Amino acid sequence: MNTTENTKKKLTIAYSPCPNDTFIFYAMIHHLITCNEISFKVIHKDVEQLNQSARNAMYDITKLSFHAAGHLLDNYGLLRTGSALGYNCGPLIVAPKGSDLSLLSNVKIAVPGEWTTANLLLGLYLKQKPEIISMPFDTIMPAIQKGQAQVGVIIHEGRFTYERFGLTCLLDLGQWWEKETNLPIPLGCIALKRELSHLAPSIEQCMIKSIEFSQHQPEKAASYIKHYAQETEEDVIRQHIDLYVNNNTRLLDETGIKAIETLFKKAYDVGMIPNLNQKLFCDETPVNIGGEEK
Numbered sequence: 001m002n003t004t005e006n007t008k009k010k011l012t013i014a015y016s017p018c019p020n021d022t023f024i025f026y027a028m029i030h031h032l033i034t035c036n037e038i039s040f041k042v043i044h045k046d047v048e049q050l051n052q053s054a055r056n057a058m059y060d061i062t063k064l065s066f067h068a069a070g071h072l073l074d075n076y077g078l079l080r081t082g083s084a085l086g087y088n089c090g091p092l093i094v095a096p097k098g099s100d101l102s103l104l105s106n107v108k109i110a111v112p113g114e115w116t117t118a119n120l121l122l123g124l125y126l127k128q129k130p131e132i133i134s135m136p137f138d139t140i141m142p143a144i145q146k147g148q149a150q151v152g153v154i155i156h157e158g159r160f161t162y163e164r165f166g167l168t169c170l171l172d173l174g175q176w177w178e179k180e181t182n183l184p185i186p187l188g189c190i191a192l193k194r195e196l197s198h199l200a201p202s203i204e205q206c207m208i209k210s211i212e213f214s215q216h217q218p219e220k221a222a223s224y225i226k227h228y229a230q231e232t233e234e235d236v237i238r239q240h241i242d243l244y245v246n247n248n249t250r251l252l253d254e255t256g257i258k259a260i261e262t263l264f265k266k267a268y269d270v271g272m273i274p275n276l277n278q279k280l281f282c283d284e285t286p287v288n289i290g291g292e293e294k
Helices: 003-005 019-031 045-056 101-105 118-127 138-145 160-165 174-183 194-216 218-228 234-244 255-268
Strands: 010-015 040-042 060-064 074-077 084-085 092-096 107-112 132-134 150-156 167-172 185-193
Touching: 010 019, 010 045, 019 194, 019 218, 045 060, 060 118, 074 132, 074 194, 084 107, 084 234, 092 101, 092 107, 092 138, 092 160, 107 118, 107 138, 118 132, 118 150, 118 174, 118 185, 118 234, 118 255, 132 174, 138 150, 138 167, 138 218, 150 160, 160 234, 167 174, 185 194, 185 255, 194 218, 218 234, 218 255
Parallel strands: 010 040, 010 060, 107 132, 107 150
Antiparallel strands: 060 185, 074 185, 084 185, 092 150, 092 167
16 A cells, blocks of 8 residues: 555544543544545544553554553554643642541542553652552542542543532642652653554644644634533633643653653653553654663
8 A cells, every 4th residue: 555545544533522632633623624635533532441442452543641651652652742741730639628648548549540640640659559449530529529539639620620529639740740850741642553653744744733723713613622521611621721732732842752751761660551662652763661771
């Protein structure tokens, strides 16, 4: 199959219903920009569902938690566009008012999925693989409110709404990470099947154009974003997009790449991802993520 035929292939693309993802892909999947004749079949799933689907390489292009990506580099390479990575945007550890961090050593902790970066950061903070209860991210705060869990790690819009559930923030894991590393926190990425790596430049250019479209004409993407959002208040949606879509989303810079490499190394050190001699991105030579150089 020649390159022209390859670019005409319809690719499955799976991403979460969160505002940052729908913002990124709106123009791309609505044919409002040119994507070099690549077409897409869209799937929306919760990020942990996407993480687990990627175990079987179910989708050609998929949103992944960076934690999941650390397990899946045999089948997927990272794209340099589309990442959720930045400052002051990490997961929060929340609990009922009057609680403190000593609670973490006595109970199982509700997290939005085993392979989420939220769970990974919790493990890095605790310096060991945590005891967890895995549940969909939008059920964690109601579960704590109802006494079904005592403490949880929340992501996405939850950082703007947890006080409505009578909860307090025990620790901002993003701020903790920044203090430990002086780096932005890598949360989620877009990954491409290894056998499609030759399409990475075209897909990345298409994503950049799609991001720029939404940035320049946000009103056109608004209804699509709101339709899928868990929190439909416009100010919450705007805060979410402003927090998770930034220059590193458009294209990872050297600091962003260093943050990802640091996250994987620390994850390996506490036993939360395997030691893989595999390239991170679709367009580079292999590197040793953890352990000694070979």
